[in-house]
Amino acid sequence: MIKKALHTIFLCILVLLLAACGSRGASDTGDYESKEPAQDIGSGSTVTTPSVSESLDTDNPMEEGDIPPVNTDNDESLVWIIAPSLAYDNIRFFYNLGFIAYDNNNAMFVIDEKTGDIIAETGPSGGFYVPYSYGYHSDSDTFFYSLEYEYIPESTKTVVLESLDTIISVHELEMSYDHYEYKEDSKYAIFYNGEFVSGFIYDEVIGGNSMALVMNGGKYAFAGADGNLLTNFIFDDIAVIAKGYIAVKVGDYWGFVEASGKEVIPFIFEDAVNIDECAAFVKYNGMYGILDVSVTAKN
Numbered sequence: 001m002i003k004k005a006l007h008t009i010f011l012c013i014l015v016l017l018l019a020a021c022g023s024r025g026a027s028d029t030g031d032y033e034s035k036e037p038a039q040d041i042g043s044g045s046t047v048t049t050p051s052v053s054e055s056l057d058t059d060n061p062m063e064e065g066d067i068p069p070v071n072t073d074n075d076e077s078l079v080w081i082i083a084p085s086l087a088y089d090n091i092r093f094f095y096n097l098g099f100i101a102y103d104n105n106n107a108m109f110v111i112d113e114k115t116g117d118i119i120a121e122t123g124p125s126g127g128f129y130v131p132y133s134y135g136y137h138s139d140s141d142t143f144f145y146s147l148e149y150e151y152i153p154e155s156t157k158t159v160v161l162e163s164l165d166t167i168i169s170v171h172e173l174e175m176s177y178d179h180y181e182y183k184e185d186s187k188y189a190i191f192y193n194g195e196f197v198s199g200f201i202y203d204e205v206i207g208g209n210s211m212a213l214v215m216n217g218g219k220y221a222f223a224g225a226d227g228n229l230l231t232n233f234i235f236d237d238i239a240v241i242a243k244g245y246i247a248v249k250v251g252d253y254w255g256f257v258e259a260s261g262k263e264v265i266p267f268i269f270e271d272a273v274n275i276d277e278c279a280a281f282v283k284y285n286g287m288y289g290i291l292d293v294s295v296t297a298k299n
Contacts, residue, residue, distance in 0.1 A: 077299045098111075101118070136189075164193060190225075206238075212224075230261070236251065279291065
């Protein structure tokens with residue numbers, strides 16, 4: 001009888017222990033709420049993403065290629081037109097081709113600027129015409145455009161017409177035997193509204209808008225149509241000039257600034273290239289998406 005009673009008590013204790021474990025498991029797993037924000041991948045959707053700490057730890061500087069530390073105390077809201085989901089290695093803009101995406105095998109594709117989808121498996125293969133860029137031979141006062149690595153004379157009238165309200169990049173040429181080529185240590189000048197508004201003083205000039213990208217000593221700055229600098233030479237790279245906010249690189253990361261150089265979106269992207277004044281392809285956590293720049297900048 002005693003043995004049977006002890007056996008009954010043991011079973012009761014075992015049942016109570018199992019019930020307690022089950023209750024604990026339910027509270028630890030079944031009632032768990034994910035701290036990851038929900039992502040609505042629709043057009044104009046908002047995806048809340050972690051931001052980079054504005055002040056990096058100088059005692060532990062980042063190595064090249066490191067992902068910057070996340071500041072979970074001050075998350076930024078990035079507004080996506082297409083959330084990061086495009087597995088390209090790089091995206092660049094060519095005036096005469098549009099947006100070209102490269103994969104990790106360096107294959108090139110023309111992509112749709114509204115969706116990021118591949119629309120043609122083709123890309124630049126050799127020399128091609130670059131708009132808003134000319135060579136200039138001062139001795140003969142002649143402009144030249146480059147096509148398939150050859151310089152072809154262009155009428156001054158054509159260049160003047162193209163420069164109306166648009167900055168033209170002009171680099172120095174020299175005659176070598178029977179052909180024209182880059183002058184040794186060639187410099188660039190800004191040509192706007194039919195006249196040179198700067199001397200040949202820059203290592204590079206990128207035109208095509210009413211504001212120019214100029215480079216000296218490996219750093220970029222913005223210059224106005226009057227030839228005067230709008231910022232110091234502080235940017236490590238700039239993709240293209242766009243009206244509104246401009247994607248620039250400082251150090252290893254890209255962000256967006258106004259024409260004055262004032263930061264409007266933090267430097268948290270691995271790559272960025274403007275599509276227009278409102279949107280840009282940006283690479284975030286290894287994937288490209290299309291960021292609504294104009295809305296994000298106001299958040």
